[in-house]
Amino acid sequence: MQPKESGKLIYAFPPYHKLVFSGDKKVCVLIEGLVKIKKSDQEVTAGPGSFFYSTSDVRTLKESRVLAFDLEKLKREQPELASKIQSELEKNKKETGKAATKPHSELMYEKAVNCPVCGSRFQALNIFDYKLRFSKQDPDLRQHYENVEPMYYDIWTCPDCLYANLKKDFLSTADSEAKKHILQSGAEKRRQENPDGLKEPGSIEYAIRSHQLALSCLEAVEAEPMKIGNIWLRLAWLYSDRGEKEEANRAREQALQFFMDAYTGKSSLHLKPGQMEQLCYIIGILSWYTGNNKNAMDFLLKYLHSPGKKPRLAEFAQDCLQEIKKAGKNQAGDD
Structure with missing residues (x-):
C-alpha cells in the first residue's frame, strides 16, 4: 500500500x-x-x-x-x-x-518518555496487554500470567533522577510545583542509595528495587494512601516470589494499614462506589492473611452485601469466611 x-x-x-x-x-x-x-x-x-x-x-x-x-x-x-x-x-x-x-522481546515495545521531575527523556519498556495470557487470580487480587510477569516492567524509572512510579501514574504524580520540587530535592539521596542505578527491567531484583523507589517517591509527596498501599501489596507479592516470608508479611501489614487509612480518611470521599467495594474486599483478605479474623469477617461481609460485588471475588470472600469459621470451631474444640 x-x-x-x-x-x-x-x-x-x-x-x-x-x-x-x-x-x-x-x-x-x-x-x-x-x-x-x-x-x-x-x-x-x-x-x-x-x-x-x-x-x-x-x-x-x-x-x-x-x-x-x-x-x-x-x-x-x-x-x-x-x-x-x-x-x-x-x-x-x-x-x-x-x-x-532480551527475554520476552516479542511481547515488548519501547516508548519515549519525558521525566516530569528532571525533564530527561528515556525509553521505557512496555508490554502489549493483548499478548498477555492470563492464568489465574489469587484471593489477594494478584493476577498470574503464563508468558510473562508484568510486575517486572510496570514501574518506570528515570535513569537520571531515579524518580519511579507505576507507568499509569508516572506523569501525574508530580502534578504540582511543590511535589516536583520535593522529588527533585530527593534525587541526590536516591542516587546515593543506588550508585549503580537500576538494572534493566525484566528481573525480580529490578522489580523489587523499582517498587521500593516508587514507594519512597510516593511517600515523599504524601500520595493518596490507596496508591501507597497498592505498592506495598505488590511488594508483598514480589517478596513471596523470592521466598522472603518475613518481608512479605511486613509488606502485607503495611498495605493493610494504608488501605485502612484510605477507607477511614478524607481520601475515601473521592472513591467511586466500585473502588470502595474493592477496598472493603482487600482489607478483609489482608486482615485474614495477617491473622485479624474479626476484622476480616467484618469487611468481607460488607463486601458480600455490596450491590457491585464481583462473582469471583465473592467466591474468595465466602471461602475465606468458611476458613475463619472452621478455625474458630477448631480453637473452641481445643479449649
Missing part, C-alpha cells in the same frame, strides 16, 4: 500496514506511532525517533507518521547532519541484534 503524503517529506500510514515507498532508497524516521521492524529472523518494536531504511521490512502497529528523505542527497547538501544520521542507523542496526535476545 502506498503511503498517504501529508507534506513534502512526511507520510502517514494506517495501522497494520507494511511501509512501502516509491522511488530510490530512503532513510526514514518514525515521528509518531509504533512499528515492527523485521530483519532476518528478528523482530523489534520501535517507537518515535527510530531510524530505518525504506527498504526494510517494517509494518505499523498503530497509525504512524514517517519522515522519509534521500540520504545521498543530504550528504551532498548537509554532510554533518548526514554523518550523524548514518551513525544512528549503524547504532540501530547493532541494537536490533541485541533486542532479539
Whole structure:
C-alpha cells in the first residue's frame, strides 16, 4: 500500500500496514506511532525517533507518521547532519541484534518518555496487554500470567533522577510545583542509595528495587494512601516470589494499614462506589492473611452485601469466611 503524503517529506500510514515507498532508497524516521521492524529472523518494536531504511521490512502497529528523505542527497547538501544520521542507523542496526535476545522481546515495545521531575527523556519498556495470557487470580487480587510477569516492567524509572512510579501514574504524580520540587530535592539521596542505578527491567531484583523507589517517591509527596498501599501489596507479592516470608508479611501489614487509612480518611470521599467495594474486599483478605479474623469477617461481609460485588471475588470472600469459621470451631474444640 502506498503511503498517504501529508507534506513534502512526511507520510502517514494506517495501522497494520507494511511501509512501502516509491522511488530510490530512503532513510526514514518514525515521528509518531509504533512499528515492527523485521530483519532476518528478528523482530523489534520501535517507537518515535527510530531510524530505518525504506527498504526494510517494517509494518505499523498503530497509525504512524514517517519522515522519509534521500540520504545521498543530504550528504551532498548537509554532510554533518548526514554523518550523524548514518551513525544512528549503524547504532540501530547493532541494537536490533541485541533486542532479539532480551527475554520476552516479542511481547515488548519501547516508548519515549519525558521525566516530569528532571525533564530527561528515556525509553521505557512496555508490554502489549493483548499478548498477555492470563492464568489465574489469587484471593489477594494478584493476577498470574503464563508468558510473562508484568510486575517486572510496570514501574518506570528515570535513569537520571531515579524518580519511579507505576507507568499509569508516572506523569501525574508530580502534578504540582511543590511535589516536583520535593522529588527533585530527593534525587541526590536516591542516587546515593543506588550508585549503580537500576538494572534493566525484566528481573525480580529490578522489580523489587523499582517498587521500593516508587514507594519512597510516593511517600515523599504524601500520595493518596490507596496508591501507597497498592505498592506495598505488590511488594508483598514480589517478596513471596523470592521466598522472603518475613518481608512479605511486613509488606502485607503495611498495605493493610494504608488501605485502612484510605477507607477511614478524607481520601475515601473521592472513591467511586466500585473502588470502595474493592477496598472493603482487600482489607478483609489482608486482615485474614495477617491473622485479624474479626476484622476480616467484618469487611468481607460488607463486601458480600455490596450491590457491585464481583462473582469471583465473592467466591474468595465466602471461602475465606468458611476458613475463619472452621478455625474458630477448631480453637473452641481445643479449649
